[in-house]
Amino acid sequence: MIVYDLCCSPNAHRFEGWFGSSDDFAAQQARGLVTCPICGSAEVTRAVSAPNLGRKANQRPDRAPKNLPAAPAPAQAANVPLPPEAIAALRTIAQMQAEALKSSTWVGNKFTDQARAMHYGETDPAPIHGQATPEEARALVEEGVEIAPILFPVAPPGKAN
Numbered sequence: 001m002i003v004y005d006l007c008c009s010p011n012a013h014r015f016e017g018w019f020g021s022s023d024d025f026a027a028q029q030a031r032g033l034v035t036c037p038i039c040g041s042a043e044v045t046r047a048v049s050a051p052n053l054g055r056k057a058n059q060r061p062d063r064a065p066k067n068l069p070a071a072p073a074p075a076q077a078a079n080v081p082l083p084p085e086a087i088a089a090l091r092t093i094a095q096m097q098a099e100a101l102k103s104s105t106w107v108g109n110k111f112t113d114q115a116r117a118m119h120y121g122e123t124d125p126a127p128i129h130g131q132a133t134p135e136e137a138r139a140l141v142e143e144g145v146e147i148a149p150i151l152f153p154v155a156p157p158g159k160a161n
Helices: 022-030 084-102 111-119 134-143
Strands: 002-008 014-019 044-046 105-108 128-130
Touching: 002 022, 014 022, 105 111, 111 128, 111 134
Parallel strands: 105 128
Antiparallel strands: 002 014, 002 044
């Protein structure tokens, strides 16, 4: 997985995007699939960022508690370290999301169709998670379909390193 710092051109909103490769980013951007999560603009470019050069696996200190998901982003906001309470809250939310996803089924880009089918009683209700564009998510909410965003990025089955 590659994590890019991204920026929307119209409003300069900064956000992260996770991609399988630089070619995946280029292909998704060309198809208009990379949009700003704040304003929905598809005018998104890579922002200048420092590379993350990790140590070799045999040189990494094992300081992370077992069975807790790693924080999805550096523990900083606006170049100011987050307080320990905020870091603990993010870890708790990540752990809760991981537990919820264990009993949920990945439906990929069929999320919108399946959520709508359950809402209208065409299929039995079941916990699912998948992908939807911002426009598709807004349409579901406007129809009264109860959905919630996944707060931390999730790699589709078979796509994780």
